[in-house]
Structures are given as structure tokens and as C-alpha cells.
Amino acid sequence: MNRKMKSNPQVRTMSRGTKIFTYICLAWAVLVALMPLVWLFISSLKKDPLARPGFQLPESICLDGYISTFRDLHVMRYFGNSMIIAGVSVVISILMISMSAYVVARMEFKGKKLVNLMLYSTMFIPATALTYPVYNLVNKMHIYNTRGALIFIYACSGLAVSFFVIKNYYANIPHELEEAARIDGCGYAMTWWKVIFPIARPGIMTAGVLAFLNNWNEYYWASLVIVDREKLTVPALLSTFTTSFRTNYNGLFSAMVIIILPPVILYCVFSKFFVEALSGGAVKG
Incomplete structure (x- = not known):
């Protein structure tokens, strides 16, 4: 010490x-x-x-609120919906962003600044401003009231934050590692998979956890494009405790305690990746 x-x-x-x-x-x-x-x-x-x-x-x-949440509301069903929707959307989005961030961070091409500007500008667009075009697109794709609709929306949401985290981590990786991979005969895809991805794993995992937490807690789109109760996610479930005449506060607070446990556990498990990512992406020898 x-x-x-x-x-x-x-x-x-x-x-x-x-x-x-x-x-x-x-x-x-x-x-x-x-x-x-x-x-x-x-x-x-x-x-x-x-x-x-x-x-x-x-x-x-x-403990009536906790008992009714598990026994009467079958909260584990909604946990499963949220886990599938948030997990699949994170895998799709992080896979796309990690590869696109590699191109922007490590290569020079025309329009690079414009691509950065367009991606970062999405941080300032509120979800309510996209309600009509996204809702219309979901209906035209015939995926309304399906889990695929939420996966599609979540995979395309919050790209700027994940892109910013992963791109900054890529930028700190020495170019000599890529040159060595090129000498060994690796192409761009193999270089990213064999060299860049293992080194940048803390940054990618950090972006993935942040995206998962954001998707897990999202309520606006989940309540807008999902109608069937069996397909609701965990945040949308909270609205069932409130009616026009009364609110079941004991059940509502109990359900909220249960809902926040998975994000807390997830952060505790992956906290080391946050520390490594915030350290600046130092490359270990």
C-alpha cells in the first residue's frame, strides 16, 4: 500500500x-x-x-408487494422479455458500432468529419421527435406489437454514446500492432478480430453495459409499440399498478426494487471493465 x-x-x-x-x-x-x-x-x-x-x-x-409481484404478475415473464430484447439489441448494435468505429478511428477517408458529426448529432435528437417516422416505419415493416420492433428500435438507438466510447478507445491503440498484423497477412477484418477487438474489449464491454442498462430501463418505446401484456418489458409493467381510481404503492415500490436489481448486479460484475475503459485504453505489454 x-x-x-x-x-x-x-x-x-x-x-x-x-x-x-x-x-x-x-x-x-x-x-x-x-x-x-x-x-x-x-x-x-x-x-x-x-x-x-x-x-x-x-x-x-x-412482503405482500413482493409476493404479488412474483405470484400474480408473473414478473419473471417480463424479465425474460426485457432480457431477450435488451440482450439481442445490444449484440446487434455493439457489433455494428465496434466495426464502424474501427473504420472511423483507424482509417482516413473523405467525409470522415461529416460521419463523426452526423453520428454525434443524434445525441441531441429527443425520442419524441422521432415518434411519427419510427412508428410509421414499424407499421410498414409489419412488426408492430412484436419483440422485433423493440429490438429494431433499440439496436438503432443510443449509437452516438457507444460510438464515442469505442472510438476513443480505438484511438489509443498503437498503429504498430496493425502494421505487424498486416505483415503477417491479416486483412482489415482479421486485424480487427484478432488484434484490435481483444485489446479494446474493456471499452466495448463498457459501451455494451451502458447500452444494456439504457435498453433495460427504456419505457417510452416499449409502451408505444407493444400492446399485448405478455410481450411487455419490465418498465412497461409498472404502469399496471396505476389505474384511474387508485395506485397500488406497495406493489409498485416492490416491483421497482426487483426491477433495479439486475442493473445493479450487472454493473457490479462488469465494474472492472468500466475502470479499465476510463483509464484511457492503455495497452498492456
Whole structure:
């Protein structure tokens, strides 16, 4: 531990006051991030969350919301829908983006800046602005009210963020590795698969996890193009707890706790890829 601190000049030169201020800021950030989750979990254990709002502990632990979510709503069916739709769309989108980002990051061609500009500009287009053209296209393709419609939409959504992450990771890979692969007789596709992809795996995995989380939590398109209850995704399921006359808050909060568990577990499993990707894409010898 002491050896690591000595090798890091920022840790060595940090004053005591700076350390204390840094820890206070980190503690405040953790508190702000965890407060909604703690509030949600405590509320899910109350029989009537409105009777004891906020962080008041429940008089008695009520698990009716969790039981009804699994027994009556068959939440695992919707988990399966979300897992299939989000997983397949991520594989399609990341495969396309990782190859296209390789071309943009490692090759020179006319219109390269225009391609970058067009991809990055999609970050500023809200989903509501694309409602009519996408809805019309889905109907013309005769895939409305199918899982394929959501897979098609999700695979083409959020391209700019994934492209930005993967492209920046590609840009830090030395060109000498590609030249060595060319000497060995590898083409562009084989160079990407054998050389670039293994090195850039942390960046690609990071983009994949971000895309999966975005697709898992997406509600707008899922509620728009899916009508059959059996085909709904997990976020669209939450709307069933609210009717014109009342809202089942105990069941709603319990379902929300169950829904956020897979993203949390997924991030914990792949957290090392986030750390490696944020380190700048350093190439290990």
C-alpha cells in the first residue's frame, strides 16, 4: 500500500485539508446516490407507504408487494422479455458500432468529419421527435406489437454514446500492432478480430453495459409499440399498478426494487471493465 502511494505523485502531494474535503465530497455523493434507493426499499416494506411516508420505518414488515409481484404478475415473464430484447439489441448494435468505429478511428477517408458529426448529432435528437417516422416505419415493416420492433428500435438507438466510447478507445491503440498484423497477412477484418477487438474489449464491454442498462430501463418505446401484456418489458409493467381510481404503492415500490436489481448486479460484475475503459485504453505489454 505504501509503495502504491509513493508511486502516485497526486496522493503524495495532497495536503491533509484537501484529503478531508475530498472525503467529504465523496461521502456526500454516496449519500445523495443511496438516499433514493434506501427510501424505495423502506417504502416497499410498508403496507401503506402513504400512511408512513419518507424514511419512517414500517410498523411491521409487509412482503405482500413482493409476493404479488412474483405470484400474480408473473414478473419473471417480463424479465425474460426485457432480457431477450435488451440482450439481442445490444449484440446487434455493439457489433455494428465496434466495426464502424474501427473504420472511423483507424482509417482516413473523405467525409470522415461529416460521419463523426452526423453520428454525434443524434445525441441531441429527443425520442419524441422521432415518434411519427419510427412508428410509421414499424407499421410498414409489419412488426408492430412484436419483440422485433423493440429490438429494431433499440439496436438503432443510443449509437452516438457507444460510438464515442469505442472510438476513443480505438484511438489509443498503437498503429504498430496493425502494421505487424498486416505483415503477417491479416486483412482489415482479421486485424480487427484478432488484434484490435481483444485489446479494446474493456471499452466495448463498457459501451455494451451502458447500452444494456439504457435498453433495460427504456419505457417510452416499449409502451408505444407493444400492446399485448405478455410481450411487455419490465418498465412497461409498472404502469399496471396505476389505474384511474387508485395506485397500488406497495406493489409498485416492490416491483421497482426487483426491477433495479439486475442493473445493479450487472454493473457490479462488469465494474472492472468500466475502470479499465476510463483509464484511457492503455495497452498492456
